[in-house]
Each structure stands twice: as structure tokens, then as C-alpha cells.
Amino acid sequence: MKEKQKIIEISGLSVTFEQYDPHSPRRVNLPVISDLNVSVHAGEIVAVVGSSGSGKSLLAHAIFDLLPANAKVGGNIYYLGEEMRRERIRELRGREIALIPQGTGALNPLMKTGRQITNGRKDDACVGEMRNLMRQYGLPRNVEKKYPFELSGGMARRVLLLTALMSHPKLIVADEPTPGMEESLAGQVLADFRNYADQGNGVLLITHDLRAALGVADRIAVFYAGTTLEEAAASDFDRENLLRHPYTRALWRAMPEHGFAVVSGSQPYVKDLPEGCPFGPRCPDKSPACAGEIPVRSVRGGRVRCVCPGEEEKRGEPDGM
Amino acid sequence: MAEEAANVIRFLLKKMLKAAVLLAGVSILAFALVSLSPIDPVRANTGTTAYLRMSPEKRAQMDSYWGKELPAAERYLNWAADFVRGDMGMSQKYNRPVAEVISEKAGNSLALMGTAWVCSGILGFILGAVAGCFRDRRPDKVIRGGALLLAATPSFWLALLLIMVFSVWLRWLPFGMNIPIGVSHSEVGIADRIAHLILPALTLSLTKTADITLHTRQKMLDIMESDYVLFARARGERGSRIVRRHALRNILLPAITLQFSSVSRIFGGSVLVEQVFSYPGLGQAAVDAGLGSDVSLLLAITVFSALLVFTGNLIADLLYGIADPQIRRGRSHG
The missing domain is CATH 3.40.50.300 (P-loop containing nucleotide triphosphate hydrolases)
Structure with a gap:
């Protein structure tokens, strides 16, 4: 090799x-x-x-x-x-380089999930990509409007994963x-x-x-x-x-x-x-x-x-x- | 939607019930304390010499004027029945209706407390947040040092110091009262009133600012070390963006609680400050009423201040419901 x-x-x-x-x-x-x-x-x-x-x-x-x-x-x-x-x-x-942290406490408790995944970006390309990824990982569309405390542990981990994937x-x-x-x-x-x-x-x-x-x-x-x-x-x-x-x-x-x-x-x-x-x-x-x-x-x-x-x-x- | 409205109504009813219980409790306690007080109201208000020279008929008249012949429980119930009907009674000390005395004194006090509350809240929040962001660097050291020094300073001593510097040496500001001596109320302009307000408000603000600064700084430190700020850094977010996007958002809730719960402490502080500056506000009236066994006035002030503190906490609760998604959404989620 x-x-x-x-x-x-x-x-x-x-x-x-x-x-x-x-x-x-x-x-x-x-x-x-x-x-x-x-x-x-x-x-x-x-x-x-x-x-x-x-x-x-x-x-x-x-x-x-x-x-x-x-x-x-x-x-x-x-x-x-x-x-x-x-x-x-x-x-x-x-x-x-992107980190997927261990704890779900890494999500800001007072910020909606969608804005955390896109890291504040609101352009169509970015939001579209986020929605694609969310579909791919079985996150319902309304998750982007939810706060971290409304997510299950598994969902929150997927959100963390998506934050990393979004930055390529x-x-x-x-x-x-x-x-x-x-x-x-x-x-x-x-x-x-x-x-x-x-x-x-x-x-x-x-x-x-x-x-x-x-x-x-x-x-x-x-x-x-x-x-x-x-x-x-x-x-x-x-x-x-x-x-x-x-x-x-x-x-x-x-x-x-x-x-x-x-x-x-x-x-x-x-x-x-x-x-x-x-x-x-x-x-x-x-x-x-x-x-x-x-x-x-x-x-x-x-x-x-x-x-x-x-x-x-x-x-x-x-x-x- | 209907369920939402029902929830709000239930919330308000609960709060009103709590307020009623609180006011009853506070007024009974205050009344009991005055009744047990060894001060003889007639002696205290006429002066010992005048009292000794008084004829027995006059004394009996005075006793009945100060309500000494009725049992305490009956006096309290009489007072409460009138109070609930909106009649706060007469202030024996000032010989005017209590409502009139309170509205005049409360106006002065609210100007003082309001100024101090707003200034200390804003200044304390900003200084605390800045110190927290610059942990252990120069801005933090300066702010923290100043705040610790001020927090450790007794407010009456600070008041005396300010009077000495600004009134006695520099002669910039009046040393006390709320209007110049020898001028009637109607002739006093707004500028004069403000000039009299500055030193007491400054004293009250400074001590409270120190308090709020130190609390806010600590909260800020906790947040800056939180997992979500660490993760934000891992995602390439930097200094001011982290503060704006993550820290301020999260520090606002504790700041709201702190600010509204500080109403009670501002009130307590104002009693002392009004004494030192001979500022004719509620605090001074409360001391007068207590020492002179002016029951109606004292109870009215007690109820008024309890209501003020209660309202402060209620507003904090309501704002929390608006600002914290966990409460806002938690409620509608069941």
C-alpha cells in the first residue's frame, strides 16, 4: 500500500x-x-x-x-x-478540523438548534444543506426550531454530528x-x-x-x-x-x-x-x-x-x- | 389557546393569593412589634417635659388619640378593616392622612431608589460582563478590585465621605434634604431637586453596583467556561462573537433575577441613606413612625414596601417566562 x-x-x-x-x-x-x-x-x-x-x-x-x-x-x-x-x-x-464533542452540553441552551447547526449562517445554500443532512439522519424538520432541552439525547448527538459535517x-x-x-x-x-x-x-x-x-x-x-x-x-x-x-x-x-x-x-x-x-x-x-x-x-x-x-x-x- | 389563557389566569390568581397572604403576615408582624415596643407613644411624641406638665384630662385625651385604651388585637382589626376599604387612617405623627404622607414620601423615595436601581443595574451588568470576559487580565483586576472595595464599604460611611468631598470641600452639591432650606415646595425647580438627589442616589448606586458587578462577573466566568462556549471555540468562533452569540444570551436570565430581587436590598439600603442625607423619603418616615409608634403610618409603609418587593419578584418571574424558552415552551408542552 x-x-x-x-x-x-x-x-x-x-x-x-x-x-x-x-x-x-x-x-x-x-x-x-x-x-x-x-x-x-x-x-x-x-x-x-x-x-x-x-x-x-x-x-x-x-x-x-x-x-x-x-x-x-x-x-x-x-x-x-x-x-x-x-x-x-x-x-x-x-x-x-472539526470536533464532535462528547457531551450534549456543548449545545447552547438558549439558541435554536438550526442556528447552531449552520453556525449562524442563514443563506439558502447553507440552510438547504442542513435540511438535507437532517433528513439523512432522520431528524424531523421541526428540530431546527427547537431548543436543545427539547431534543432527546440521541437527537442532540446527531445535531453535534451535523455541526461537524456542515463545515466539510x-x-x-x-x-x-x-x-x-x-x-x-x-x-x-x-x-x-x-x-x-x-x-x-x-x-x-x-x-x-x-x-x-x-x-x-x-x-x-x-x-x-x-x-x-x-x-x-x-x-x-x-x-x-x-x-x-x-x-x-x-x-x-x-x-x-x-x-x-x-x-x-x-x-x-x-x-x-x-x-x-x-x-x-x-x-x-x-x-x-x-x-x-x-x-x-x-x-x-x-x-x-x-x-x-x-x-x-x-x-x-x-x-x- | 384557551388552555394557555386558563394557565395565565391560574398563574395570576395564585400570585394574588400569595400577595394577600404575604401582606397580611407582614402587617401582623409589624403591628405586633410596635405593640410590644416599650416606647410610650404619648411621651415620645409630646416630649418628656410636656408630658410631665400635662393635666390628667389632657393625658387621657392623648392616650385615646394614640389609641392606648383599646386591646392590640382589636386595634389591628380596626386598622385592617379600614385599610381593606381603602382608608389608611390618619398619621398621628404628621397629623395628616397616611395616604397623603405616603404619596409625598414615596415620590421622593421612588426617585431615589429608581435612579439607584437603574444606574446600578446597568453599570453593574456592564462592568461585571466586561470583568468576566477579561478574566484575570487588567480590566478584570481593576473592576474586581474596585467592586470588592466598594462592597466592603459601609454605605453610611460612603455617604459621609461623599458629603465631605462634594458638599463640604468642593461645595458642588447640597449636603442633604430634598429641597433647599427656607424655600417653599412650590418654588423649587427641577434642577434643585436633581441636585439634591445626586449624592444619595450615588451612595445607594455605588454599593449596589459593586454587588451586581461581582455577581454578574461570577456568572460570566461560569458561562465562559461552559461546554457550549468551549465548543463554540472549537468551531472557530472567537472573542466578541462568542460573547455576543453565547455569553450575553445566557447571562441575561440570571441578570434579570438579580436585578429584580435587588429591589428589596435597594429598599433596605435607602432607609440608611435617607437617614444620613435627611432625605424625606419612605425610609425616614418609617424610622419616624417606628420610633413614634405611629401605627397607621408604619403599617402602611410596611405594606407598601412589601408590595414593592413582591412586585419586583413578580416581574422577574414574568420576564423569566418570556425570556427563558425552557419555561415558555415547557409550560405549553405540559
Whole structure:
């Protein structure tokens, strides 16, 4: 496959919150995201999959420069190969990059839906396009005259989706776009992302739902405790042995069709991150090297942050945990 | 449509019933407090020397004039029966019908409170909104600092300060009253009346402005950090457009509530300010009536002010119904 153009490349992203510690006069730094890497090529859907509390939404906020003032951002974000600095992000957002936010509280409670979808434009072309999209997504015509509190949760999410589609962006960053929707509708939304990506655009799908992501995404970035542990092709999830990181393999085994195996322990809070690999304390293959610096390596076409990434054939024990 | 009308009528009936209960409660409470007051109205109003020199017949006459021989409950019921019929009685202190005293004093007070209410509302809203938009930057620091300073300043002290600066040192404005001394009411022009109004209105406005500024600023901060403003930024909307399209729209509702609920506080503040400036308004009359056991006048003022505050809140409710789609549409949706 020919290397397609990278729409967005996030490399070594870190987000740190500066906070006042109630127990000490000094400020403490809370590293919520560290050394995160993910990229989206033209025609691609990349899903960032992680459990809640892993900092996924902050990734979206970092891309759109929406983090609060006490957040420090490090690393680089490239858009079409060009480094995105703050001013550039402000030019691009809403035009070439669009966000579908997680909560329906993103809709202004005192503004009618139609004006929010068109972002205030009233010309016929824009309104016509909105009505087309509304029909396509099963939103009744009168929704445009309604206020957000009059919409159901599923409708409000579709409205958020439409706000993104209206701006014809090159990249859509969708933060949990489907919860609250009926399954058929959620399927339609994901199918539309597919369709949208196939036209040469990119979609960064942020979700906790690995199964839904696997159904539509080309690549999966596994997100854990503020960083990406593995970037794998969606097809790598066909077999456990194709996966590289022990955590990804644990996720795979936790899927219903693979036996629902639950790994013990829980994701560490950013304040008590272990040295080295954040998954170390829960990892079945932990070794002393895991406490040191963990390099990102390319293995079998994917990338993994592990000192002893899983071999394709060596380890296949069905229940090692 | 018919259902809508029925809803409105039900709403109004409910409010009127509430108002009636409120007024009855407030007047009973005020009456009870005056009856329990240790002040002897005859002594208080004639002066101790005159009282001691009085003949027993004169004293009996005075006692009956001030209504001391009837039991309290009966006096209250007499008063209430007359009041409901529209007869507010005589003010014993001013020796004029209460209605006349009130209408004169209320005119003065309403000019003072109205000016302060409008000025503090507009100024407070603008300053608060600006401070909220410029969070932690210079305009915010200046506005917030000033507002905190003013809010912490007792209004009587501020009044004295203003009198000292503008009346005593600069001699720009009169130090008190509502008309120049030694001039009869009919000869006083509008310019003179305004000149007398400025300092009391300024005192009252300044403290209220500080209040409203701080409240509005806080609301503005909440809104500027809300998810919908964040999303507007994600969609490429910028500064002034966000403020116009999102923030102002959402800050208006709390501002309306704040402004109309501040009627009661303006009224309370005016009592103090009228005292300091010897401004002949309702507040001063209320203090006179209370200290002199002028029951009819005191009750009338109490009822009048309760009605004023009630109306303020009622207007806030009504405006909310118009301005907030959640209430407006929620009602018609059932």
C-alpha cells in the first residue's frame, strides 16, 4: 500500500496540569498525558481506544487548543505536514478540523438548534444543506426550531454530528459520538465516518468501545493512563498473536467473543503512575526492565511501547493470567 | 389557546393569593412589634417635659388619640378593616392622612431608589460582563478590585465621605434634604431637586453596583467556561462573537433575577441613606413612625414596601417566562 498523506500527526504530546496542592504551599504538576503518539492518514479512521479516565477527551481538547490556562502542552502536532501552533489551530478549527464533542452540553441552551447547526449562517445554500443532512439522519424538520432541552439525547448527538459535517473538514475528531443512539443509528454514523474518510479525509475516533471501533476503524491506538501503548492495524485484532502489547492482548481477551477475561487491578491515577511502563504493575510479563525508560518500537508494521513486545507465534497461552 | 389563557389566569390568581397572604403576615408582624415596643407613644411624641406638665384630662385625651385604651388585637382589626376599604387612617405623627404622607414620601423615595436601581443595574451588568470576559487580565483586576472595595464599604460611611468631598470641600452639591432650606415646595425647580438627589442616589448606586458587578462577573466566568462556549471555540468562533452569540444570551436570565430581587436590598439600603442625607423619603418616615409608634403610618409603609418587593419578584418571574424558552415552551408542552 502506498503511503498516504498524513492529515494529522501527533508526536510526543504531553499535557500537564499545574495545580495547587492543598497540603503544600508548592504547585504540583499533574501529567495527564505523556508522550502520546498517533497519526491519521487521508482516507483513514483511527480509533483511540481507552477506558474512561485515561485522558482521551484531553487529547481532543489539546488538538483544538481548548485546554484551560493551567495546562501546559508539550510535543508537536502536525497538520498536513505543517506544525500547528496555537494561532494556526485557531485558524483551522471549525474550518478544516472539526470536533464532535462528547457531551450534549456543548449545545447552547438558549439558541435554536438550526442556528447552531449552520453556525449562524442563514443563506439558502447553507440552510438547504442542513435540511438535507437532517433528513439523512432522520431528524424531523421541526428540530431546527427547537431548543436543545427539547431534543432527546440521541437527537442532540446527531445535531453535534451535523455541526461537524456542515463545515466539510479534512479531519473530524469525534469524542464518543455514538452513546445514547440506537444501534442502527450508531451504525449509520460510523458508516458515514467510513464514507467520509473514503473521500480522502481523516477521522480520529475517540472511544471506549473497542468492538465498535474495530468495526469501522483502519487502525487502533490503544490508550492507557495518558499515553498510547500500541498502534495496530484493526486487522491485527483478528488474532491475539498479532497484537504486540500485553495490555492490548488483555483487552482482546476481555472481549465477549474471546472469553471476557478480566485483568486484575485498575488503571493508575495520574498522580500515582509507576516508574516506567504504566501497565507494569498489572502486566503478566513484567520484568525489571519495565521500570526503566520504555522505548517505542516498530513491530510488524505497528508501533508498541514495551520492552518485550509479544512475538507473533511464541506466546499464545490461552489463559496466562 | 384557551388552555394557555386558563394557565395565565391560574398563574395570576395564585400570585394574588400569595400577595394577600404575604401582606397580611407582614402587617401582623409589624403591628405586633410596635405593640410590644416599650416606647410610650404619648411621651415620645409630646416630649418628656410636656408630658410631665400635662393635666390628667389632657393625658387621657392623648392616650385615646394614640389609641392606648383599646386591646392590640382589636386595634389591628380596626386598622385592617379600614385599610381593606381603602382608608389608611390618619398619621398621628404628621397629623395628616397616611395616604397623603405616603404619596409625598414615596415620590421622593421612588426617585431615589429608581435612579439607584437603574444606574446600578446597568453599570453593574456592564462592568461585571466586561470583568468576566477579561478574566484575570487588567480590566478584570481593576473592576474586581474596585467592586470588592466598594462592597466592603459601609454605605453610611460612603455617604459621609461623599458629603465631605462634594458638599463640604468642593461645595458642588447640597449636603442633604430634598429641597433647599427656607424655600417653599412650590418654588423649587427641577434642577434643585436633581441636585439634591445626586449624592444619595450615588451612595445607594455605588454599593449596589459593586454587588451586581461581582455577581454578574461570577456568572460570566461560569458561562465562559461552559461546554457550549468551549465548543463554540472549537468551531472557530472567537472573542466578541462568542460573547455576543453565547455569553450575553445566557447571562441575561440570571441578570434579570438579580436585578429584580435587588429591589428589596435597594429598599433596605435607602432607609440608611435617607437617614444620613435627611432625605424625606419612605425610609425616614418609617424610622419616624417606628420610633413614634405611629401605627397607621408604619403599617402602611410596611405594606407598601412589601408590595414593592413582591412586585419586583413578580416581574422577574414574568420576564423569566418570556425570556427563558425552557419555561415558555415547557409550560405549553405540559
